[in-house]
Amino acid sequence: MPVAVVFGLSSGQSLPKLHRMSYVLHYAPDNASLVVRLCLHEMQQPFETVLVDRRTRAQDSAAYKVLSPTGLIPCLETPDGPIFETGAILLWLADRHQKMAPAPDHPQRAPFLKWLFFVSNTVHADARMIFYPHYFVGADPAAQDGLRNQVRERLKRHFKLLDALTLDKPDWQAPDSPPSVLSYYIACLSRWLMLYPADGPAWFKLSDYAGLQELHSLMDLRPATEAAIAAEGLGPHPFTRPRHPTPPEGSAV
Ligand SMILES: N[C@@H](CCC(=O)N[C@@H](CS)C(=O)NCC(=O)O)C(=O)O
Incomplete structure (x- = not known):
């Protein structure tokens, strides 16, 4: 059963088929999950998010560690199972969608x-x-x-x-x-x-x-950056003139 069902819905409910197939990003605002969120937007891939509440150290919870045994954020649930480690997630997404990286046979x-x-x-x-x-x-x-x-x-x-x-x-x-x-x-x-x-x-x-x-x-x-600004309260110019986030949910630390 996809973990989105476990985290997102009360028992007995089920998601419509299309919804169930989308990615689930376990994130905290302005954490390493931000890179994954930006890339998912840039690739125009639909995804759901589940907050890992750092104020309660949800990253240490047994439920989260089933997905990400290191207890680190992010984790991306995919049809091939959960992936942790930012670099691994990025490379997997780039290869899967053939976007945002040179293809395996490209000289670059x-x-x-x-x-x-x-x-x-x-x-x-x-x-x-x-x-x-x-x-x-x-x-x-x-x-x-x-x-x-x-x-x-x-x-x-x-x-x-x-x-x-x-x-x-x-x-x-x-x-x-x-x-x-x-x-x-x-x-x-x-x-x-x-x-x-x-x-x-x-x-x-x-x-x-x-x-x-x-x-x-x-x-x-970039439109992807605008989407991340809205989702995580990053403020304008998040890369050139960053300010501390004011996220709609959760906390950065
Ligand atoms: N090597 C990991 C590092 C990820 C990482 O440092 N995550 C931080 C948030 S930005 C984290 O989970 N911190 C919570 C903690 O250390 O308890 C990756 O690339 O995904």
Whole structure:
């Protein structure tokens, strides 16, 4: 039975057939699920959402862990089963719908994949040390500051690489092409680094990355971005002038 039925309807009810076949995105506002939401909109795929309420740590619940055993957000329910890990979801969607990424036999597939995995394995993993230092060094504030200082420098270096990539303008990371799944992933990461933690210093400046700034200012205006702004209360210019979200439901942290 699709989990949408378990989460979305009281027992005994069933969804109409078409409804049941759509994707179900388990999300929290302005969390990594935002990348998936943006890409689903960009691909014009219908989907339902189920809030993972971070205020009650619903990501740790047994029901959520059936879908996403790591307890991390997002999870996307698909006809092939639930998928967790943002990069895996993005690649699966791009291949399934043949949109927003070079096809497996395209000569650009190799460079696209190496940068997608770099962003997922290294950049996103480093960003998590900024957002959740306690997972890595415990509660000691000095240890957390030390970690964050070190990781900030590495992130700046790595965003310089992503900026150089963008200035090279491969089709899948260029202002004059529709954004790829990777473009949305990078744009969300730069947004989060500007916003979180809420009480942290303003160390990440988009103006240091000319290529990304140009691309992100166009991505601010995409219909997919408008849809995500409405759904998650992101405010105007979510990638170039981000502000803390005021979501209609749930919370970012
Ligand atoms: N490697 C994971 C990371 C996802 C991630 O960091 N999710 C955060 C929200 S942005 C989360 O679930 N945080 C809740 C927690 O750590 O308890 C992915 O790419 O999906």
